[in-house]
Every structure is written in structure tokens, then in C-alpha cells.
Amino acid sequence: MGTGDRPAAAAGTLRLGDFTVNRLGFGAMRVAGPDIWGEPRDRGAMRKLLRRAFELGHDFFDTADSYGPDVSEILIAEALHPYPAGLVVGTKGGLVRPSRHRWDESGHPDHLRRALDGSLKRLRLERIDLYQFHAPDPRVPYAESLGALAELQRAGKIRHLGVSNVSVKQLEQARRIAPIVSVQNEHNVENRESDDVLAACERLGIAFVPWFPLGAGRALRSAKVRRVAARLGATPAQAALAWLLARSPVILPIPGTGSMSHLEENAAAAALKLSTEDLAELNRA
Template sequence: MTTQAESRPAAASGTFALGGDLPVHRLGYGAMQITGPGVWGDPKDPDEAVRLLRRAVELGITFIDTADSYGPFVSETLIRQALRPYAEDLVIATKGGLTRPGPGDWLPVGRPEYLRQQLELSLRHLGVDRIDLYQLHRIDPKVPLADQLGELALLQKEGKIRHIGVSEVNRAQLEQARKIVDIVSVQNLYNLANRSAEDVLDYAEANDIAFIPWFPMATGELARPGGPLDTFARDDASPSQLALAWLLRRSPVIVPIPGTSSVAHLEENTAAATIELTDDEFAALSAVSSPAPEKTGGRRFRLPKLTRG
């Protein structure tokens, strides 16, 4: 008999309620990689991208994060093609505020009229009347933050946005944003190897704000052959799965969104939700991620065999 953990492993990651009223399984999917090189244009195999998105939902993923700038609009359009009509428990989050001059280029634009235009386009491309979570992709330093978030607040009052989030902000900016509008999520670079946003995460946890780490598996030197994550890996837990399991254990407000264009990698990533780190395992991983290798004396750290829930 196939258990729920086997058929819908994302459910094992637990649940977080965005804004207190929009529950999602904590292990989600980031849809940036279902585009062409440089996050530009169509993917090499659009049919495979559609298959991947449908497989994500089959695996129990109920939170998919995208942005108008992915493609641009390619990711949103593929999500509509693959998943509409959307399951009742599926939350599609998107972002606006970065324009794309070309492949690999990203430019913040936070003018209120631009944000309104992009929100309207996202509604059309996703095929919805309201965006459940709309995030300011970057703060435009040329436009007052009150104007940028104020426009999103107006769109929220118009019923076109349910909840509002921000991306790549420091703690002071997050505090400032919350004085303008209710912020339910923050999306920052954060992973086992790069925890520069630790203070933002702590603030988010203290205020019940979802913390969505992008690039959650960028483990760098930790996953190199002979490195800590490589050393800790076992037959039932790869380095990338350990990195995701650590994030899920790190804080109950963390909602990781590992991205991939491969169904096999998607299944591997989602299986990380079933890995339970003990207190000792979590402490050991946390300890080796911070010091530089020379400060550890070059010694190798070991963990007991990891277990699955």
C-alpha cells in the first residue's frame, strides 16, 4: 500500500498559514527554472515543464512561487496551461517590480503605474481574478517605498490582491514596509551556506511572517566531495535533501521553494520533507555551516544515520 507520505511527500513538511488564513504546505516550488537560458524566453521543452508542474501538485505541493519577470511571463503562462483550473488548496504567488532588458538582466522599476500594469498582466497570464500573494520583487531606490507599497495596497482594496509580501529587504526595510501595509511574507536569499539574512528571519518568526528562502540549496563548498554535507549524506538523504531538511527544521515560518526543470530532481527535492533531523543532527549541520574551513582545523564532522518520518 502506498502511504500519503510516499504519494504526497510535501505534506510531511507541515503547514504555514500565509496571513493567518491561507494555509500551504511548507515545502513549495519555485518556478524560475521553467524558462529559457538566462531566465529568458521559452524552455527547451515546454511539454516537460507542463509535466513538471502537474507532478509538483501530485506530490502535495500547494505553494508555487513565480514572477512576471521569469521569461518574462513565460513561467506564469506555463503555470496557467498546466494547472488551470487550479486546485482549491493551490496557492500561486507571483512578483512584480523587476523589468527585463534582456537575458540575465534585471532592473528594479517600482513606479506605481508600472506595478499596476504588471499586476493586471499577471492576472491575465495566470487566468485568475485575484493574486493570493503578490510580492514586491525589489524595492526601487528611485521611488518612495510608500508609493510602491501604497499602490499594492490600493490594488488589494480593489480585490485584485489577497496578501502582500516583499523580497530582498533588510530588517529596517521590512519594519518600514509593515508601517505602510500588512506584510505576510518576505523572500530573501538564505540557505545553509549563506545566512546573511538571519536577522530578517528572526524578525519574521517573531511576527508570524512567512520567510521564503530563494536559492535554498546553494550549499557551495559544503556539498563538495568530502565536504560536510557530502560527509553527512547517506543512501536515504542526499546533500540537497539535507539542506532542505535543515531549512524546514530551522524555523516554522520558513517556506522553501526549491526550483528545477527536471521531474526527477523535483521528486528528490520534495522527498526532503520526509527527512526528520534529530536535535543533534540539526545542531551539527548548523555548526559546520558557519565557520570557515580553516577555523575548524580541517576535521571531518559526522552524523548518525538520518531517519525519515
């Protein structure tokens, strides 16, 4: 199959530990219900969306035990298990959802051990391709949380480890404990707070996975994004994703959607080329 059949492949590839994936992944958070809480309105439609995402060339899926909770991981397994060759599923642990609007850090080793076992069961795997520590827990020393995950990796339950919502200092701390293959932080045309973390990933040659690549929709309303998109005959979502792809070869965006038409539109962004003028305009703060 050429990239015409799998448009996301036009983004090129990137190394994620010993995996090679297309540089435009899929964020599977929005297959859960509204507010990422409970079941989606139509489970069948979400399974179809997940299968279509892989067909379009998104061969890195990002999920977490807290999406639903559980719902996103269960739907991924229902839609795609036994997983096709080449699909890399990254999940995360370290946040809990006591209620609809709460996302509480939970980085205690006992919790992480239980969380990983839950993800293995829901994803129907014996080993997670990429397990990301979702966010540092201010009540638990970071080294203690990472140490527990490193132990689980040595036990064979995790292939690669990633971190999320970290500073450069926390990334360095994590790397002293275990090999880290990716960092997942918020980053988009409207939010560059993690520029220093992105630069660290470039130096280290590890993947930087921007969450909220569309600013959860906000980047699509930005005047400069709309101007560049109009110039290119593209949509604002495509311009925002093309900017991320052009920004750095270590960037692996994971746009999220529960809509089939948005999914197709986002995959097509992989082929969009920005001119120097477009890039300069989007780079301006």
C-alpha cells in the first residue's frame, strides 16, 4: 500500500525505542464519553473509528487507564485485538478519576503496579509497548514512582517507558532511573511552554509527543492559523498539525477526535507542506 491509501504515513517516521512509527499518531482519549467520562454514545461507531485510524496510517495510538476510566483501553482491544503487525499502543498510568471532573495524581508504587495490571488486562496484552507515567504526583517522590515502573519493565511487563507532564529537570531525573523513549507534554501553536522540554528531546534524540496538538480546539480559532490555512486551501486543523510536524523531526502529534470526518481530515495534514512564510507566521507568538 502506498501513502495514498495510508495518508498519515506521509508524515514520515520516527523511532520510539525499537519501534518505528509514522510521525502522526492517534489520540484515543475522545472515544470515551463526554468529559472523557463513561461510555461514548455509540460504541460501535468508536470501534469503527479506531479501526479506520489504523487504516489511515496512524500506527501509534495513545491512551490511558484514566480515559473513561478504562473505556478507551477496552474499546481499543475490542476494535483491534489481535493487534495488527505494526500497531504500537501507548498507554499511561498515574492519574485516577474519583468523579467526572477530577483527574488526581496517584504515583504510589502500589497504585502503579495495580494500574499496569489493569491496563494489561483491558488491552489483552502481556506487555505494554509504551507505558507512560501520566504526571508527577506531588505527594510521592518522582524517583519512587519511576523506580516502581523500572522494576515492572525489568519484570517484562513494559517494553518502553515514557513520561508525561514533566519539566527538563524531571526528565533528567527519570533518565537516571530508567531509559526513557518519549515525553508527552502539552504543546501547540498557542502554547509553547514546553519549548525547553522539546529542545531536550531533540538533544537526546527521543520522541516529543505533544498533547492538545489542536489546543483541544482552541488552536483552530487562532487568526494566524486560519490565515495560513486559507492560503494553503487547507483547514485550520491541518495547518496546526502541519506546523507541529514541520517544527521538529522528534515531534509525534496525536490529534484526538470522535468524528470520522475530522479523523480523515487530520490524517491528510501529514502531506501538507508549509512555506517559510507560513512557518514564520505560525512561529510568531
